[in-house]
Amino acid sequence: xxxxxxxxxxxxxxxxxxxxxxxxxxxxxxxxxxxxxxxxxxxxxxxxxxxxxxxxxxxxxxxxxxxxxxxxxxxxxxxxxxxxxxxxxxxxxxxxxxxxxxxxxxxxxxxxxxxxxxxxxxxxxxxxxxxxxxxxxxxxxxxxxxxxxxxxxxxxxxxxxxxxxxxxxxxxxxxxxxxxxxxxxxxxxxxxxxxxxxxxxxxxxxxxxxxxx
Ligand SMILES: Nc1ncnc2c1ncn2[C@@H]1O[C@H](COP(=O)(O)OP(=O)(O)OP(=O)(O)O)[C@@H](O)[C@H]1O
Ligand SMILES: O=P(O)(O)OC[C@H]1O[C@H](OP(=O)(O)OP(=O)(O)O)[C@H](O)[C@@H]1O
Numbered sequence: 001x002x003x004x005x006x007x008x009x010x011x012x013x014x015x016x017x018x019x020x021x022x023x024x025x026x027x028x029x030x031x032x033x034x035x036x037x038x039x040x041x042x043x044x045x046x047x048x049x050x051x052x053x054x055x056x057x058x059x060x061x062x063x064x065x066x067x068x069x070x071x072x073x074x075x076x077x078x079x080x081x082x083x084x085x086x087x088x089x090x091x092x093x094x095x096x097x098x099x100x101x102x103x104x105x106x107x108x109x110x111x112x113x114x115x116x117x118x119x120x121x122x123x124x125x126x127x128x129x130x131x132x133x134x135x136x137x138x139x140x141x142x143x144x145x146x147x148x149x150x151x152x153x154x155x156x157x158x159x160x161x162x163x164x165x166x167x168x169x170x171x172x173x174x175x176x177x178x179x180x181x182x183x184x185x186x187x188x189x190x191x192x193x194x195x196x197x198x199x200x201x202x203x204x205x206x207x208x209x210x211x212x213x
Contacts, residue, residue, distance in 0.1 A: 001044055001045070001046060002044055002045045002046070002065050002066070002195065002198055002199065002202065003045075003046055003047075003048055003063075003064045003065050003066075004045065004046070004047050004048070004064060004065065004066050004067060004068075005047075005048050005049075005050050005054075005055045005058040005059055005063070005064035005066070005067030005068075006047055006048075006049060006050075006055070006067065006068055007049065007050060007051060007052035007054075007055060007068075008030045008031070008049055009052075010090075010091050011052060011068050011069075011070070011090070011091055011183060012030055012049070014088075014090035014091055014183070015068050015088070015090065015183075017209070018088060018090070018206050018209045018210060019040075019206070021205065021206075021208070021209030021212070022202060022205035022206050022209060023041075023042070023205070024040050024041065024042055024045055025040060025041040026038050026039075026040050026047055027039045027040060027041060030049055036048060036049045036050075037049075044198070045202075048063070048064055050064075050067075052069065052070065052073055053073050053076070053077075055067040055068065055069040055073065055186070056069050056073060056074055056077035056079070056082060056186060057077065059081075059082055059186050059187065059188050060077075060080060060081040060082055060188065061081075062188050062190065062191065064188070065187065065188050065191040065195060065199065066185060066186060066187040066188065066191070066199065066202075066203075067185075067186050068088060068090075068183050068184070068185060068186070069183060069184060069186055070091055070181055070182070070183050070184075071179075071181045071182060071183070071184060072095060072121055072124065072160065072181050074184060074186065075121075075123055075124050076121055076122070076123050076124065078123075079186075081188065081189055082186045082187070082188070082189070083186070083187040083188075083189050083192055084184050084185070084186055084187075085185055085187060085203050085207070086184060086185040086203065086206060086207050086210060087182055087183075087184055087210075088182065088183050088184060088185055088206070088210055089182050089210055089213065090182060090183050091181075091182060091183045092162075092180070092181065092182045093160045093161060093162040093181050094160070094161055094162075094177045094178075094179060094180055094181055095121065095124060095128075095158065095159075095160060095161075095177070095178060095179040095181055096158070096159065096160075096161045096174045096175075096176060096177040096178065097117070097128075097156050097157070097158055097174075097175050097176040097178070098146075098149075098156065098157050098158075098159060098161070098167050098172045098173060098174050098175060099149055099155060099156040099157075099172065099173060099175050100149045100150070100171070100172060100173070101171060101172070101173050103149065103155055103156065105155075105156060105175040105176070106175075108155065109132065109134050112134075112135070113135070114135040114136065114137060115129075115134065115135070115136055115137070115155045115156060116136075116137045116139065116153075116154040116155045116156075117129070117136050117137070117138055117139070117154055117155065117156050117157065117158055118138075118139040118140075118141050118145055118148035118149075118153055118154035118156075118157050119138065119139070119140070119141065119145060119157055119158040119159065120140070120141055120142060120143065120145060120159070121158055121159075122138050122140050124158065124179070125138055125158040126138060128158065128178055128179075139153060139154055145157040145158075145159045146159070146166060146167065146170040146172055147170075149172060150170060150171075150172075156175070157172070160181060161174055161177065185203065185206060187199065187203065
């Protein structure tokens with residue numbers, strides 16, 4: 001059996017056409033069933049539904065042979081034990097610094113003052129500010145990051161931006177987009193060796209579907 005880990009929502013939906021191009025159809029709808037193991041039209045391939053942030057962990061430890069995860073999630077995880085053969089070019093967005101409209105980010109950065117940044121993406125944020133030589137106090141959050149500058153918890157946030165609607169709705173300004181994000185196919189390195197005959201054609205078919213788009 002080949003097991004693929006996907007998260008519900010945009011990753012599942014945007015991966016479906018790539019699987020279809022490889023001849024794989026998921027026969028259950030994750031929005032209609034409470035099942036976490038979904039069958040496909042191929043008896044030897046199943047899909048498991050996990051949290052987006054858990055996909056690398058499942059694949060790293062062999063709970064799944066392969067999966068789809070955002071670059072953001074992979075950078076936070078570290079990518080240990082994972083082979084990353086394909087950028088699937090789905091779930092595209094960017095990682096940005098955002099702040100209140102009245103916060104002078106450029107001046108704060110130039111003056112070399114310490115800034116307080118709230119984020120779910122502490123590894124990515126730490127690396128970004130280290131590259132800029134900016135002193136930063138990071139505050140780890142698990143969601144609703146937009147609230148942090150509005151309540152005085154932080155000067156700025158590091159978060160994903162796509163249309164910019166979430167920032168706009170909360171009167172925040174994108175002050176520094178710094179990384180393009182898309183989702184990658186990740187494969188367990190041991191599984192790639194042991195199940196190579198089945199995994200390689202699957203990876204190649206998905207790769208061909210990405211190239212066609
Ligand atoms: N607004 C967006 N537009 C496009 N892609 C996005 C957007 N937000 C997140 N993504 C990408 O999609 C991936 C999955 O996001 P999704 O919102 O489905 O899960 P999540 O809620 O972040 O994860 P979890 O359930 O673990 O908290 C993210 O890791 C990111 O790479
Ligand atoms: O720039 P935007 O298009 O507003 O997207 C950005 C938002 O999307 C993500 O959240 P989440 O996955 O909760 O948002 P969504 O599913 O509502 O897009 C992210 O954490 C931002 O809050």
